[in-house]
Amino acid sequence: EMEKKTQSNRLVLFPCPYQGHINPMLQLGSFLHSKGFSITVIHTQFNSPNPSNHPDFTFFPIQDGLTAEEISSGNAVAISLAINANCTASFRQRLTQVMEQDPENKITCLIHDDVMYFTKAVAKDLNIPNIMLRTTSVTNFLARTALLRLHSKGHIPFPDSRSLNPLPDVDHLRLKDLPTNNFDTLEKYSELAGNAHDVRTASAIVWNTTDCLEQSSLAQIQQQCPVPIFSIGPLHRIEAAASSSLLEEDTTCIGWLDKQSNNAVIYVSLGSVASINEKELAEMAWGLANSKQPFLWVIRPGSVSGSNWMEQLPQGFIEEIGERGYIVKWAHQRKVLSHRAIGGFWSHCGWNSTLESLSEGIPMICTPSFGDQNVHSRYVSLVWKVGLHLDNELERGEIERAVRKLMVDADGGVMRVRAKDLKEKIEVSLRNGGSSYSFLNKLVELIMSL
Ligand code: UDP
Secondary structure, eight states: OHHHHHHTEEEEEEOOSSHHHHHHHHHHHHHHHHTTOEEEEEEESTTOOOGGGOTTSEEEEEOOOOOHHHHHHTOHHHHHHHHHHHOHHHHHHHHHHHHHHOTTSEEEEEEEETTOTHHHHHHHHTTOOEEEEEOSOHHHHHHHHHHHHHHHTTOOSOSOTTOOSBOTTSTTOBGGGSOOOSSSOHHHHHHHHHHHHOOTTEEEEEESOOHHHHHHHHHHHHHHOSSOEEEOOOGGGTSOOOOOOSSOOBOHHHHHHHTSOTTOEEEEEOTTTOOBOHHHHHHHHHHHHHHTOOEEEEOOTTOBTTSSSSTTSOTTHHHHHGGGEEEESOBOHHHHHTSTTEEEEEEOOOHHHHHHHHHTTOOEEEOOOSTHHHHHHHIIIIISOOEEEOOSSOOHHHHHHHHHHHHTOGGGHHHHHHHHHHHHHHHHHHSTTSHHHHHHHHHHHHHHHO
């Protein structure tokens, strides 16, 4: 009966156009589609997802008004603010069109990324309920709340941005772990975060996290939040969702992994936004080479400042590593992490990467650069104790020791076992009777009641 009812119900999704936001949104779409909902994705032209990967969804681009300069600036805060400022009319027009084209198939609700807050007013105006998707951790949300509060009281910037003093109201974090970034001014960032935090019109908040990872942060947020929260993650494990990669995924690395022994390879990737300089590249390269462990390294084109791809790798490095290392521009990360040859993940600790690693029981080396990455690094190393946080500037000797500890040395053994335990707990939460499983069912019920 559920199938029958939902078939005439359409959900409109509006993702924030970055890889780390598009993936969980489309994964949520795949789950809801499996429950019988029709899925329409309205998206910006900027970083538009590839419709051919999701033949079951309907995609509609809207004009986003972004200038070539804005896009090439890489300023994610300015770009997100501009989309919110520019897109009200074009989104409204699209939404109306979707409603008029298929009046039988009414729009049950809009599910939007919390950063794409402009969509809420449009939906409200057209009498469409809205549900908010949050694609980063609850702990990061608490840290960002603390950041907004300190900023509004005039306490930021601190005299010492590397302060080790504890952050008020958020366990295990220090002032230096506050999720700041260098994209734009603190005023602009506060405007974006403040708007994303406003839940007044939301029917529900869907959070890509799970109880066994963030129990105390979830308890804290549930007390403060007037809207029901559904912690249903990790979303990538729920439905066999197709890849929603914006970049072409290298497939040859899987063949290389097939030739390696079990748990022998460290996978290295700093995600879709972070970048490094030539010095950091050299330290990473020699740290990996000197560890003598096989590695699969994603060097995203444009991620090394001042070059197109890997031109700045130090001389002699490629000869030195021979067959022991494999470098690609972009990988199918979920597939890589679930490969039997992978034994460790050196990550920037974006929330998706963190969830993907924990779900596979892979211990991590954490080198965060900004924002929520700082928060997740602390949790990986200090709370879940499944990884090593490299706190200082990248240095080859420290990297070499960390890789060996993570992958082979006896003193890393406890961490490797704990990672397997955590994987098991995450699996339990997704099974019948688990917390994410029951929140998913409750979410479907809630949507059907709207
Ligand atoms: N990813 C990928 N291939 C790569 C590197 C990353 O498919 O070579 C995916 C990864 O699986 C994750 C997303 O890109 O889902 C990155 O999101 P995350 O939140 O980890 O970090 P961000 O890129 O937003 O900093």
